[in-house]
Amino acid sequence: MKEDYLALETRKKIYDLIANSPGLHKRQIARQLNMSLSTIDYHLHYMEKRAIITSKQDGKYKRYFIAEKVSPVDKRILSILRQETPRKIVIFLIENPRAIHKEICQHIKKAPSTISFHLKKLIEAGIIEEISLGKEKAYIVKNVEKVVDLLISYKSTFLDKAVDKFVNAWAGFGKR
Amino acid sequence: MEELLLFSSIVITGLSFLLFFISMISYIRMKETKLFFISIAFLIFFIKGFVAIVSDLTNYLILFDLIIIVLLYVAAAKK
Numbered sequence: 001m002k003e004d005y006l007a008l009e010t011r012k013k014i015y016d017l018i019a020n021s022p023g024l025h026k027r028q029i030a031r032q033l034n035m036s037l038s039t040i041d042y043h044l045h046y047m048e049k050r051a052i053i054t055s056k057q058d059g060k061y062k063r064y065f066i067a068e069k070v071s072p073v074d075k076r077i078l079s080i081l082r083q084e085t086p087r088k089i090v091i092f093l094i095e096n097p098r099a100i101h102k103e104i105c106q107h108i109k110k111a112p113s114t115i116s117f118h119l120k121k122l123i124e125a126g127i128i129e130e131i132s133l134g135k136e137k138a139y140i141v142k143n144v145e146k147v148v149d150l151l152i153s154y155k156s157t158f159l160d161k162a163v164d165k166f167v168n169a170w171a172g173f174g175k176r
Numbered sequence: 177m178e179e180l181l182l183f184s185s186i187v188i189t190g191l192s193f194l195l196f197f198i199s200m201i202s203y204i205r206m207k208e209t210k211l212f213f214i215s216i217a218f219l220i221f222f223i224k225g226f227v228a229i230v231s232d233l234t235n236y237l238i239l240f241d242l243i244i245i246v247l248l249y250v251a252a253a254k255k
Contacts, residue, residue: 079204079205080205080206083205083206117208121206121208124207159198159201162198163198163201163202163205166195166198166199166202167202167206167211170199170202170210170211170214170251173210173214173251173252
């Protein structure tokens with residue numbers, strides 16, 4: 001599972017570079033990110049196969065672009081993953097499947113009511129699911145591959161940070 | 177003194193609009209009813225500020241406060 005997250009970071013770097021400079025070819029991407037051609041090749045192939053990016057043959061170069069095909073379900077998942085706290089929870093659960101509420105609170109460093117609020121939203125959106133682990137309730141990411149793919153394409157903006165702070169401030173409102 | 181009151185009303189109205197905007201985006205993204213009530217409370221706050229600036233209906237402003245407090249109570253009581 002740790003490998004998933006390491007690959008996610010590399011793919012996100014490649015994705016962001018292509019988003020900022022569409023039409024780059026493999027060698028340019030490798031040069032700009034200071035990565036080996038084989039690594040770039042592997043991740044480009046992975047993202048192209050999953051329709052995260054597309055390519056166009058231009059003479060002897062194959063140029064890469066962002067594929068703008070996001071389904072309504074994926075848009076709903078992305079709108080939640082754009083917020084910092086749910087995103088941190090999901091990444092923590094990818095790295096630590098079957099983590100319990102207490103472990104998530106300790107890692108994310110937010111109030112238990114805030115974590116409960118976000119866990120409920122993530123369950124409703126079908127991103128994670130709750131499983132019984134003896135007396136405790138544990139959480140796992142339902143479709144790790146899909147969530148990792150979506151995490152590659154999220155873009156954090158100033159508004160996302162403002163919304164995140166607002167939701168965290170009001171999430172526990174009225175809870176005892 | 178009147179200028180200070182007008183300035184305060186404009187700042188409050190501007191900030192309440194900003195909070196309404198952020199809370200409405202939060203509601204759209206999180207689909208949480210509690211956030212909907214909070215965003216409406218900020219909208220009423222904004223309308224109250226606007227009314228206070230442009231009209232003389234100061235006696236009726238307490239009605240806006242009543243709506244705001246009810247909305248915040250509903251948001252807090254919402255499970």
